[in-house]
Amino acid sequence: MSTPLLGVSLMDRDHETLDRLFARASETEDAGLPDALEAIATELGAHFAREEALMTEARVPILLCHLELHAQLLREVEKMRDVISSLDTDTARQMVRVILPGLVANHVATADTASASFLR
Numbered sequence: 001m002s003t004p005l006l007g008v009s010l011m012d013r014d015h016e017t018l019d020r021l022f023a024r025a026s027e028t029e030d031a032g033l034p035d036a037l038e039a040i041a042t043e044l045g046a047h048f049a050r051e052e053a054l055m056t057e058a059r060v061p062i063l064l065c066h067l068e069l070h071a072q073l074l075r076e077v078e079k080m081r082d083v084i085s086s087l088d089t090d091t092a093r094q095m096v097r098v099i100l101p102g103l104v105a106n107h108v109a110t111a112d113t114a115s116a117s118f119l120r
C-alpha cells in the first residue's frame, strides 16, 4: 500500500516513512508484531506533532478538528498497545497489518488531504 502524495513535503516524507514501517510490519515474523506496533506508534506520534506544528504555523482552517482526529487515532493506537500481548496471533496480525494501516490511510485521504490544500 502506498500513500498518495499530497504535494506538501513534510507530509509526503512522513507518510512515506509510515508506509515503510507498515511494509516492514507486514513482512515481520509474528513474534515481532509488538515491536512493529511500537515503532509505528512512535513514528505516528512524531509525525502528528510535526504536522500539527506545520498546520498551526500556516493557520490552516478547521485545525481543531484535525487535531482531535489525531488525538482519537493516538488513543486507538494506545488501546492496541495495551492489548496486543494478550491477542491471538491472527488478531494481532490483523490489527497491525490491516486495521491500523487502514485507519492511517483513511486519515490521509480525508483530514490530511483537506488540510494539504491550504499548505501548498
Ligand SMILES: [Fe+2]
Pocket: 011, 015, 047, 051, 108, 112
Ligand atoms: Fe499526516
Ligand SMILES: [Fe+2]
Pocket: 051, 066, 070, 107, 111, 112
Ligand atoms: Fe493528519
